[in-house]
Amino acid sequence: MSLVLFELLQFALLLAAAPLLTGLVRKVKARLNGRIGPGLLQPYRDLWRLLRKEVVLAPNASWLFRTSPYLIFTAVWLAAAIVPTFATGLLLSRTADLIALVALLGTARFALALAGMDVGTSFGGIGASREMMIASLAEPAMLMVTFTVALIVRSTSLPQIAEFLLTHAVGIRISLFLGLVSLLMVAIAENARIPVDNPATHLELTMVHEAMVLEYSGRHLALIEGAAMVKLVLYISLIASVFFPWGMALDPSEPRALAIGLASYAAKLAVGGVVLAFFETSIAKMRVFRLAEFLGGAFLLGLLAAIFLYVSQGV
Amino acid sequence: MPSFINPAYDTAHLLDTAVLMLSFALLYQRRLFAVLTIYAWQALFLAAAAAWQASAQGAPHLYITAGIALVFKAIVIPLALHRIIVSLEIHRNIETALGVGATLAVGVALVALSILLVLPVTTASGALTRESLAAALSVVLLGLLMMITRRNAVSQVVGFMSLENGLILAAVGVKGMPLVVELSIAFSVMVAFIIFGIFFFHIRERFDTLDVHDIERFRGERR
Numbered sequence: 001m002s003l004v005l006f007e008l009l010q011f012a013l014l015l016a017a018a019p020l021l022t023g024l025v026r027k028v029k030a031r032l033n034g035r036i037g038p039g040l041l042q043p044y045r046d047l048w049r050l051l052r053k054e055v056v057l058a059p060n061a062s063w064l065f066r067t068s069p070y071l072i073f074t075a076v077w078l079a080a081a082i083v084p085t086f087a088t089g090l091l092l093s094r095t096a097d098l099i100a101l102v103a104l105l106g107t108a109r110f111a112l113a114l115a116g117m118d119v120g121t122s123f124g125g126i127g128a129s130r131e132m133m134i135a136s137l138a139e140p141a142m143l144m145v146t147f148t149v150a151l152i153v154r155s156t157s158l159p160q161i162a163e164f165l166l167t168h169a170v171g172i173r174i175s176l177f178l179g180l181v182s183l184l185m186v187a188i189a190e191n192a193r194i195p196v197d198n199p200a201t202h203l204e205l206t207m208v209h210e211a212m213v214l215e216y217s218g219r220h221l222a223l224i225e226g227a228a229m230v231k232l233v234l235y236i237s238l239i240a241s242v243f244f245p246w247g248m249a250l251d252p253s254e255p256r257a258l259a260i261g262l263a264s265y266a267a268k269l270a271v272g273g274v275v276l277a278f279f280e281t282s283i284a285k286m287r288v289f290r291l292a293e294f295l296g297g298a299f300l301l302g303l304l305a306a307i308f309l310y311v312s313q314g315v
Numbered sequence: 316m317p318s319f320i321n322p323a324y325d326t327a328h329l330l331d332t333a334v335l336m337l338s339f340a341l342l343y344q345r346r347l348f349a350v351l352t353i354y355a356w357q358a359l360f361l362a363a364a365a366a367w368q369a370s371a372q373g374a375p376h377l378y379i380t381a382g383i384a385l386v387f388k389a390i391v392i393p394l395a396l397h398r399i400i401v402s403l404e405i406h407r408n409i410e411t412a413l414g415v416g417a418t419l420a421v422g423v424a425l426v427a428l429s430i431l432l433v434l435p436v437t438t439a440s441g442a443l444t445r446e447s448l449a450a451a452l453s454v455v456l457l458g459l460l461m462m463i464t465r466r467n468a469v470s471q472v473v474g475f476m477s478l479e480n481g482l483i484l485a486a487v488g489v490k491g492m493p494l495v496v497e498l499s500i501a502f503s504v505m506v507a508f509i510i511f512g513i514f515f516f517h518i519r520e521r522f523d524t525l526d527v528h529d530i531e532r533f534r535g536e537r538r
Contacts, residue, residue, distance in 0.1 A: 174335075174450070300339075
């Protein structure tokens with residue numbers, strides 16, 4: 001029973017924390033640019049405003065266009081719930097593993113690309129084709145990292161990975177280090193951050209994610225933006241749970257462990273957000289055609305991680 | 316990356332990895348100044364690796380190696396190359412003979428090759444020696460790859476220097492490497508660097524470029 005409660009807590013926590021994290025990233029970026037920037041709570045207000053606004057649909061929009069936002073949001077939210085955040089022994093994460101997570105995110109991306117093409121505007125088409133190009137490069141890299149971690153832990157289940165790394169002395173491995181760098185590169189690409197995509201631009205030549213959602217308005221747009229915010233939390237939680245699992249509660253029913261787990265999770269999210277903001281400010285956006293090199297590099301690092309695993313294990 | 320089980324092992328390991336990663340960063344980078352910065356970082360991590368080995372092995376002469384790496388490779392050589400690039404007023408974008416993606420793929424293949432080479436030789440020694448040697452040999456091969464795939468003379472020199480970083484990395488990882496060998500390697504690299512520097516000016520004076528491709532054409536090697 002308590003497992004269900006904690007799972008619900010995780011669902012609620014993800015939803016509540018996502019806009020705050022996005023607000024934090026925007027705030028830090030604004031401060032680094034010498035602006036004061038909107039308050040931390042601005043994303044909540046934005047979402048609330050969008051939710052109350054009426055939906056404007058293009059006359060040729062099909063059911064696909066109308067249902068996609070719900071599908072995308074549900075898939076991303078569900079995927080985020082799989083990742084162990086403050087505790088490892090949650091209900092949902094026992095039933096689904098890393099590969100299911102990749103599949104859920106793939107489903108969301110598929111729906112978004114279809115919706116982008118549905119109305120038939122040229123921007124939607126460009127955005128969808130670029131998104132698919134990025135996805136086709138990022139997913140192999142992500143799976144490569146998954147395999148590496150799975151080979152070390154002998155499991156693809158995220159809570160088991162986190163528990164194993166928490167309780168066993170694995171030591172710093174070349175493989176884990178390479179996997180971390182590779183996963184960071186994938187996370188940047190998947191979340192449409194600089195240098196792969198700029199979340200704040202509406203410039204025709206460079207936008208990828210924004211180009212697909214250009215036709216959305218009202219609550220549909222709120223759902224899609226919300227999904228993007230949850231996805232950012234998801235990736236930071238994923239990296240934290242696999243590579244920095246310290247503080248995670250092994251037994252959430254114990255109040256002290258739960259408090260430590262929640263506090264350390266909040267700290268990890270904040271650190272992740274600030275680091276992301278610093279990284280984005282210090283780097284320029286990449287040309288679309290160089291993305292293949294960037295993500296190809298991520299894939300090769302994942303491959304290297306797997307190769308080095310065989311050296312250290314002497315297989 | 317949870318707890319350190321064996322600090323001596325883990326730290327050495329981490330520093331080796333960092334040097335190897337920076338070798339890949341060198342292959343990936345196209346801008347000349349960024350290449351120099353990455354090279355300086357690689358030398359810095361090499362110095363850290365040498366210093367760590369000095370304290371772990373209880374071999375004080377390795378501190379000298381670390382000092383040489385820190386002063387010359389991480390500070391003097393990058394600064395000097397920086398000045399050369401500025402005074403030569405050359406293009407700061409590097410033209411590669413092979414695409415960056417293909418170069419990285421070849422790089423990974425080279426790492427796999429060096430692992431295959433190192434594994435059968437080092438079956439008797441521990442995992443640390445094996446991994447350090449594999450990483451060091453990979454750095455050497457990646458330096459060679461960089462020399463092959465870059466057309467710009469300055470980045471070829473950086474490739475050569477990073478190759479030498481790999482040699483030092485291998486040398487500090489193994490117990491009982493005499494100081495004379497390391498000193499002579501460091502010294503010969505300094506000499507090579509000076510000669511390269513003089514060559515840059517001569518090549519630039521005569522051919523108006525540092526792109527070795529043009530020099531090949533001048534020699535009649537191509538069309």
